[in-house]
Amino acid sequence: MSSPRPPERWAYFDCFSGVSGDMTLGALLEAGLPEAELSRVLAGLGLPGVHVEVRRVSRQHLSGTKVDFSFGPQPERSYRDIVALLQGADLPPRTRELSLRMFRLLGEAEARRHGVPLEEVHFHELGAADTILDIVGAAFGVEYLGIRRCFVSPLPMGRGLIAGAHGTLPNPAPATLELLQGFAVYGTDLPGELVTPTGAVILKGLEAESTPCPPLRLLAVGYGAGSREVPGHPNLVRLLLGEPLSPSPGLREQVLVLETHIDDMNPELYEPLMAELFAAGALDVALTPLIMKKNRPGVALTVIAPPALRENLLLTLFTHSTTLGVRCQVLERVAARRWQEEVATPWGPLTVKVMEYGGLRRRLPEYEACRRLAVAKGLPVLEVYRRLADL
16 A cells, blocks of 8 residues: 555745745745754765754844755766766655756756757756755655645846856856746846756756745745845745645646658657757657658657747757758646655555546556566566556
């Protein structure tokens, strides 16, 4: 039997002074994440000498929780290094999955801005241990508090220039703006970085929706403090944690659909084309056989993606395929809520996906998890699927 799932919780990020990784962690701690549990999970990363310090601070007469990390010397890490670290760490499955998603989004943003392949991205300060700890800690906090849906206020943009590993950069940092495509933003006269790349990628990875706070039964409020004193502004993020007052039938969002028909491309080239499209941010890519003019066999290529990635995906299609034209449309997509749970089987725990729409809930086997269990126990994969259906 799987463990009972707690009531669905939603979170609203009130970013009146921006958002960063440490601010998010502080807000999650105030909203109910135990410090001991956070320290235990972060220890599973195996980073040497890590110590978590949590303290109360005041920002413009408002108090909040500040999170700082101390640790020994750390190497510069590439995207590949961080993926290996997370995959080998002792982390809860959903925490690992969400952390990997966030670092992939961050790596893709850096790769686009600097014109290098994802695997060659070096994060410099973004790959430092505190960024890893911020992202993994935030992913675990969301899991621990049972947060299934996130919302965010419009995000303030600072002015001026900021110093980074690549030299002086416009504020906000280019990677931050890449990640914030699709979010509501506004300009301010405040100097310095208000939304950091780490704060932006946490919101992006959580698929936070830019919208006013929805109707909630408010359970907790957490204030997370940043490091800087911002003149005239309390440098805090406020997290509202609550239960929805009306059932959530599913996630409604806008998606971009790109379509093209191709009849003159070597079939061997579709595999690298699909890989490039997924690397550029596509949510799904489908190939459908069809008969075109002059009775030529062809392929209908369909790409589904976030609307903000339109130009990048069009460039990918024109670069890596023989298409001469692409049809573009933005459609509403309704998606079922989904999350991962661990269920007990006669052969040990197994991670499954759970979908929920309205009052309907169903467990869905994850092929890779079933295959790994089957290989480890010397079973047919079909037998694992059958036993899961009986649980």
